[in-house]
Amino acid sequence: xxxxxxxxxxxxxxxxxxxxxxxxxxxxxxxxxxxxxxxxxxxxxxxxxxxxxxxxxxxxxxxxxxxxxxxxxxxxxxxxxxxxxxxxxxxxxxxxxxxxxxxxxxxxxxxxxxxxxxxxxxxxxxxxxxxxxxxxxxxxxxxxxxx
Amino acid sequence: xxxxxxxxxxxxxxxxxxxxxxxxxxxxxxxxxxxxxxxxxxxxxxxxxxxxxxxxxxxxxxxxxxxxxxxxxxxxxxxxxxxxxxxxxxxxxxxxxxxxxxxxxxxxxxxxxxxxxxxxxxxxxxxxxxxxxxxxxxxxxxxxxxxxxxxxxxxxxxxxxxxxxxxxxxxxxxxxxxxxxxxxxxxxxxxxxxxxxxxx
Numbered sequence: 001x002x003x004x005x006x007x008x009x010x011x012x013x014x015x016x017x018x019x020x021x022x023x024x025x026x027x028x029x030x031x032x033x034x035x036x037x038x039x040x041x042x043x044x045x046x047x048x049x050x051x052x053x054x055x056x057x058x059x060x061x062x063x064x065x066x067x068x069x070x071x072x073x074x075x076x077x078x079x080x081x082x083x084x085x086x087x088x089x090x091x092x093x094x095x096x097x098x099x100x101x102x103x104x105x106x107x108x109x110x111x112x113x114x115x116x117x118x119x120x121x122x123x124x125x126x127x128x129x130x131x132x133x134x135x136x137x138x139x140x141x142x143x144x145x146x147x
Numbered sequence: 148x149x150x151x152x153x154x155x156x157x158x159x160x161x162x163x164x165x166x167x168x169x170x171x172x173x174x175x176x177x178x179x180x181x182x183x184x185x186x187x188x189x190x191x192x193x194x195x196x197x198x199x200x201x202x203x204x205x206x207x208x209x210x211x212x213x214x215x216x217x218x219x220x221x222x223x224x225x226x227x228x229x230x231x232x233x234x235x236x237x238x239x240x241x242x243x244x245x246x247x248x249x250x251x252x253x254x255x256x257x258x259x260x261x262x263x264x265x266x267x268x269x270x271x272x273x274x275x276x277x278x279x280x281x282x283x284x285x286x287x288x289x290x291x292x293x294x295x296x297x298x299x300x301x302x303x304x305x306x307x308x309x310x311x312x313x314x315x316x317x318x319x320x321x322x323x324x325x326x327x328x329x330x331x332x333x334x335x336x337x338x339x340x341x342x343x344x345x346x347x
Binding site: 025029030031032033034035036037038041042044045048052069072073075076079080083093094096103104107108110111114115117118121122124125126128129130132133134136 | 198199201202203206207210211214215218219221222285286287288289290292293294296297298301302304305307308309311312314315316318319321322
């Protein structure tokens, strides 16, 4: 698909708007439909589109495997850290009321951070799944065939 | 009334897509039809005012799953194996009985369900009223779904995130080429390239 000019141009034009839409879904979840799960999938879709059109290696240059692993684990860590932060501030685990000077603000911060964690993990998992499936042949069988 | 008519139409479309999926023997159309199935379900969720669920279904079911299936499809043969020749009623009888009895039980259970939007349904009288009242007026978060998901049921969502993480990790461990077999095979290939024989 690398040589088709229509696909290349479309992918280049769409890449940034898809990510912007993903971020909108991510951080607008309090006020409209959406949240971490959906946003994570949308942002992963942008990177997968890029990898589909420009090749797996170009996709891996954009998001290296180590960065992908950091995203995978980082989201869960962010979520857990918000919970522990509640405990540190004399609340319960995942109690957002104590995160700011009043309950409403605290809930806003807590939900925003927690959803960010969810989004990070989902983006990482989706990207890792795609690269694991699409790159499986190269990593396993090609080296076997050559020998 | 128009709402339920739309639902019936969408449901008919779902059944139609299902029949197509069952009758198709090639994988590529099946994957695309599965995406279409998710999209139609998403439309149905919108019609039922479950916008967040519809969003998730459209993004995950129709979007990412289709791409992941396509990526995984590259390792499978393109067409399904020919089914064995039809061998009469006796061979499908057990499956038929299971399907009919199971379906009848499901329909029986569905009859007992409260009507959609019934304010006296058990789900709407326990904690839901408190969530609905608090979320908008005290916490100033208009989307109650988000409040329930991330705050009231934050612990559940933490669990979900960990499940997603574990699933991703499992696939990475199995497929990402870090297994002992894959490493040994790659090492053998390297040795063969450089001309040094390996003992393994």
